[in-house]
Amino acid sequence: MKTFYNKGISYRGGICMQNIIRTKNTNLGASKKQNITVKKLIEQKYLLFMSLPFVIWAFVFCYVPLWGWTMAFQNYRPATKFSEQKWVGLKQFKLLFADDTFWNVMRNTLGMSFLALIFGFTIPIIFALLLNEIKSTRYKKIVQTISYLPHFVSWVIVASIVTTMLSTDGGIVNIVLMKLGILHNNVSLLTKPTYFWGIITASDIWKEAGWGAIIYIAAIAGIDQELYEAAKVDGANRFQQMLHITLPGIKPTIVVLLVLSVGSILNTGFEKQMLLGNPLVIDYSRVLDLYVLDYGINMFRYSFGTAIGMFKSVVSLVLVLIANNIADKLGEGRVL
C-alpha cells in the first residue's frame, strides 16, 4: 500500500537519498568496474537467489501498474485482450479537463495542501524551537514522547476521535468555542463546508506536528554549543539566541523539507478527507484520489480514473524534480 503513504516516503526517502549518493561517491575510487560474467554470476548465486525474486516482485507490483497507464489512452473494457482495446488518444484527458468536478477537486487538493504547507509545516518548527528551550531533560522527553503519540494511531481512530470532539452533545470544541464567544449556539461543525478545510488542517497538525518536529530536534542537537556561549557574552537573551542561532542553525533542514513538501503538493493524502467528509461537505472534501475512487472505481470508468491518476503522478514527478533543482540552486545540495 505504499502509494498511500506517498508523502511520508518521498520526504523520508529524500533524506536518505542523500545518503546513497554520499556512500556512492566515497566508494567510487575503491570499486573497480565490474564485468558481468557467467562465472561471477555462478559464484554469487546466493546473492542472485536473495535479490532476483524481489526484482520480479518489483516488476509485477510496481512496473506492471505503470504499464497500466496505457489505459488512459484507451476506452478500457475489462476482460478484453490488450490488442483488442480501442485506442482513443487524448480523449480521456480532454474529458477530464472539461469536467467541472475536476477543477473543484483541484481547488480542494491545492487548498488543503497550502494550508498544510503554511500551518502543518511551520508548527513543528516552532514546537521544536520551544521544546529546545526547556531546560529539564526529563520534562523535555515527556513532552516530546506525548507529542508524537498521535502519529501512531490510524486515521480511522483520529477520525473517530475528531467526530467525538466536534460532536454537538458534549464535544469539547463546541463548548470551548461557545465559552470564548466565537460560536453562539451549538453548531455541527463537520456538516458545514466552510469549516472543513480548517478541521482537516487542525486534525493533521494534531496527529503529525509532534512527529514532524523530531527531525528539527535532531538538527538542533547538532548546533555548536559555543555559538550560544558567544551570543551570551554579547548580551543576547534567550529569545534572541533562538532567533539568531537556533533558527539559522536548522535552516538547511527547513529548506530541504520545504522543497520536498512543495514537491509533494498534490499528495495531500485522502484518508482524512474520506473519513471525515460526508455528503454535505463533498464540494470541499473531495481530493484527487477520492475523485479517482468515486469516478474511476465505483463507476467503473477505469480509463478516466487512470487518466486522473496519471495526471497526478506526472505533475507530482515534475514538481519533485523542479523542487530538487531549486534546492540545488539554493546551495543546499541536491535532495534526491
Added chain:
Amino acid sequence: MKKIRKKIAVFDVVVMVIMVYIVIVTLYPFINVVALSFNDSNDTVKGGIYLWPRVFTLGNYKEIFSNPNLPLVRAGFNSVLRTVVGTFFTVISCCMLAYTLSRRDYVLRKFVSMVFVVTMYVGGGMIPSYLLMKNLHLLGSFWVYILPGLIGYFNVIVIRSFMDSLPPSLQESARLDGANDFVIFSKIVLPLCIPVIATVALWTAVGQWNSWFDTYLYGKDLLSMTNLQYELKKILDSTQATSGQTQTALARNGSLIINPVSSDSIKMAITIIVTVPILLVYPFVQKYFITGMTLGAVKG
C-alpha cells in the same frame, strides 16, 4: 542584571504554558474517549463527560463483543494475523535485499538498486493497481495485505546503511571458513542487525495494524478480510449518516431506541479496543521508532 533575570523568567513561563497546552490538547481526546467508553450509553447523550465517566459501566464493552452485527473477534484475529505475517515477510524480504545491496562486489547491484529507486518516485496509481490485484486473483485473498507492500525501499535503505556500518572483517573470516553468502547473511549479518530490524519491524507492524483502505478496496463486505480498523470505519460511516443533533433531540423525547452501534459510548469502546495495542506497546518501543527516523536525518 535584575531586569534580565526577570525577562528570562517570563520567557520560561511562556514556554512552559505553551508546552502544558500542547500536552493537554494531545492527551485530552484520548482521556475523553476512555471516559466515554466506560460511561453508560444512555447517559452519554446528555453530554458533560470530560475526564471521568459519570455512570460507570462495562456494558459498552460487553455489548460490542456480543453484537452479532459486529464480527469483532474475527476482525481482531485478522488484524493480528496481517500484522504478524505481514511484518515477518516484509522484514525478511527487506533484509535479504538490503544484504545483497550492501555487498559492493555483487555484480547486479547497480541494476537491482536502479529498479527499486524508480519505484520510490513513480507509482501506477489506484486503478492500475486495483486491476492488477484483480488479474492476479488477489481480490478477497489475504495475500493482498502482504504482497503489494512486501518491499518498502526506504526500509531497505535504512537496513543497508546499518549493514554498511558493520565491520567487514566478520564476513571475511566467515568466508575463509567456507561459509556461503546465505550462511553469512543468516548466521552473521542478520543477528547483528537486530536493532535496525526492530525499528523496521515496528514501522511495518504499525502500518499493517493501521491500514484499512486496502480492505475497503480489495476485500469489501468479506468476513474473511475484515479487520478492526475497517470495522471502526464502517461504524463511523453509519453514525455520520444520522446527525448527532437529531439523535439528541429524539433521545430527550425518549422516543429513540438507540441503535447500539451508533451510540457514542459504544463507538468509543471500539475506538479504545483498536487503539489499545498501540498505546500498550508505545512506551516501551517508542525509542526504536525514533532511531530509524534520526538515522536517516543525521546522516542526511
